[in-house]
Amino acid sequence: MKRLLVLCLLLLSFPNLSPAQEAENLYYKVRNKLLSVSDYIADVRIKLDVTFMKVPPLKGKLYFKSPDKMKLERNGGISILPKNSYNLTLSNLLPPGKVTVIDGGYGTFMQRKVHIIKVIPSSDTGDIVLTKISIDEANLLVLHTETTTRDNGTINMDLQFGRYINYALPDRVTFFINLKDYKLPKGVTMDYTAADDDMMKKAKGAKVKKGKVQIDYLDYKMNTGLSDDFFKEKRQ
Amino acid sequence: MIRLLRIELYKIFHRPRTYISFAITAAIAFVIQLAMLADGKSFVGFALQGVSEQFDIKGNVLNGYLITYLILQTLLIHIPLLVALVAGDALAGEANIGTLRLLLTKPVTRPQLVLIKFTASVVYAMLLLLWLAVVALGLSVLLFGTGDMISLKSDAFVMLLKDDVLWRYFAAFAFAGLAMMCVASLALLLSVFADNSIGPIISTMGIIIVLTIFSTLQLPIFDTISPYLFTTHMIGWKGFFDSPVPYTSITHSAVILLIYTFAFVATAIIVFNKKDIQS
Numbered sequence: 475m476k477r478l479l480v481l482c483l484l485l486l487s488f489p490n491l492s493p494a495q496e497a498e499n500l501y502y503k504v505r506n507k508l509l510s511v512s513d514y515i516a517d518v519r520i521k522l523d524v525t526f527m528k529v530p531p532l533k534g535k536l537y538f539k540s541p542d543k544m545k546l547e548r549n550g551g552i553s554i555l556p557k558n559s560y561n562l563t564l565s566n567l568l569p570p571g572k573v574t575v576i577d578g579g580y581g582t583f584m585q586r587k588v589h590i591i592k593v594i595p596s597s598d599t600g601d602i603v604l605t606k607i608s609i610d611e612a613n614l615l616v617l618h619t620e621t622t623t624r625d626n627g628t629i630n631m632d633l634q635f636g637r638y639i640n641y642a643l644p645d646r647v648t649f650f651i652n653l654k655d656y657k658l659p660k661g662v663t664m665d666y667t668a669a670d671d672d673m674m675k676k677a678k679g680a681k682v683k684k685g686k687v688q689i690d691y692l693d694y695k696m697n698t699g700l701s702d703d704f705f706k707e708k709r710q
Numbered sequence: 711m712i713r714l715l716r717i718e719l720y721k722i723f724h725r726p727r728t729y730i731s732f733a734i735t736a737a738i739a740f741v742i743q744l745a746m747l748a749d750g751k752s753f754v755g756f757a758l759q760g761v762s763e764q765f766d767i768k769g770n771v772l773n774g775y776l777i778t779y780l781i782l783q784t785l786l787i788h789i790p791l792l793v794a795l796v797a798g799d800a801l802a803g804e805a806n807i808g809t810l811r812l813l814l815t816k817p818v819t820r821p822q823l824v825l826i827k828f829t830a831s832v833v834y835a836m837l838l839l840l841w842l843a844v845v846a847l848g849l850s851v852l853l854f855g856t857g858d859m860i861s862l863k864s865d866a867f868v869m870l871l872k873d874d875v876l877w878r879y880f881a882a883f884a885f886a887g888l889a890m891m892c893v894a895s896l897a898l899l900l901s902v903f904a905d906n907s908i909g910p911i912i913s914t915m916g917i918i919i920v921l922t923i924f925s926t927l928q929l930p931i932f933d934t935i936s937p938y939l940f941t942t943h944m945i946g947w948k949g950f951f952d953s954p955v956p957y958t959s960i961t962h963s964a965v966i967l968l969i970y971t972f973a974f975v976a977t978a979i980i981v982f983n984k985k986d987i988q989s
Contacts, residue, residue, distance in 0.1 A: 526865060527867045528869065529869040546768070548858075551857060552768070552770070552771055552858040553767070553768045554766070555766050556764070556766070557766055653764055654763065657864060666946060666948035666959070
């Protein structure tokens with residue numbers, strides 16, 4: 475009888491969390507882990523897989539400062555990133571302000587069990603309306619996000635981790651973005667028509683115009699103290 | 711033959727008109743470079759409108775390689791006009807000033823004379839292209855620097871890395887040489903029929919302009935004939951700025967240009983052989 479009483483007291487002493495509270499706790503844990511890196515400089519290789527773009531893999535340096543500053547430098551070369559790419563950083567998807575977290579249950583992503591949560595920013599002025607995040611609970615890592623934006627459609631992002639798992643910094647990030655059609659008048663570009671056949675077939679074959687941008691992070695330098703001025707555009 | 715060729719080249723390069731062509735080529739390049747220096751940003755903004763709606767493009771887009779590409783667009787109309795100025799004058803000019811009969815009294819056959827005139831015109835066209843390469847590529851790189859190059863097509867945005875561009879320009883200029891050789895052969899053929907040089911020069915330009923319209927306009931009726939027009943293949947140099955380079959298409963275009971050149975020169979020889987030279 476005594477034993478039963480002790481057991482009941484022990485069970486009552488642990489807080490019985492609801493799924494919503496559990497999801498919120500998980501969200502804050504992940505966010506705190508991400509905030510441990512305030513800025514980084516990374517050597518990156520970017521691959522664009524877009525129907526109307528023929529761009530070779532680009533190597534460069536990606537500068538990031540939490541929460542939303544991002545800059546790509548290519549040693550004097552041209553850099554191309556999806557529009558408003560700062561919206562696509564994890565820190566921005568997990569904003570520091572007040573948010574509403576909804577539990578989405580458990581699921582599987584890349585054969586790994588994930589906890590799915592939905593995050594709604596409290597401020598309704600930003601571009602992001604809702605973010606669905608798949609989290610590896612054991613390592614506190616975001617493996618996949620599905621972000622609904624006001625102006626840029628739905629953006630999916632896959633993250634793969636390796637060497638920098640302790641800082642929640644990915645080795646590879648893949649964005650899947652929706653694209654509008656691209657067309658210029660032939661009279662303006664004066665195409666050498668014989669060269670366009672393959673691309674025309676590819677573009678016509680694709681029912682939904684989707685693009686894929688893959689960023690491989692080759693090396694990170696974290697918390698270097700990047701200033702805000704560094705991200706300001708230089709006037710050319 | 712070599713001596714006669716030297717004489718022909720001497721005649722070409724001792725005419726002020728020849729140097730006007732070089733001056734015009736330089737002026738075209740300078741005007742485009744000046745325009746780009748003054749308001750290149752607006753041009754880039756307009757050209758990249760479709761892409762920059764969806765992507766942030768940063769860096770030195772307006773570099774020497776892009777400017778040279780813009781200048782090379784003149785290969786379609788302006789440079790052929792300057793080539794026709796000399797090639798169209800090759801035989802008709804001699805007939806106009808009454809030296810053709812005198813020329814044919816020399817120990818040279820009529821086909822040889824046509825071939826010498828053609829070779830001299832081609833040498834001139836090649837030197838004009840070389841000059842274009844110097845003022846367009848050389849000066850643009852000097853003024854705007856080098857960098858990754860963006861080439862726009864109606865359905866694609868092509869970006870080439872800085873280290874992968876220069877060889878494409880050499881190849882493009884070599885291909886442009888073939889195209890200008892074809893223009894020179896056409897002007898020479900028309901020159902056989904005329905007794906003054908204005909006719910062949912204007913006719914050459916007229917043919918090129920009309921056929922370019924056929925090649926460029928996307929109408930079904932023109933689609934049937936455009937693959938057979940030499941003007942369609944004259945822009946084959948653009949293929950070197952695609953990725954991957956469509957070597958099969960470029961070779962096909964080069965072969966067609968060579969066939970046209972051969973046909974024009976052969977016809978010129980046949981007609982000139984039968985022509986009653988009266989002046």
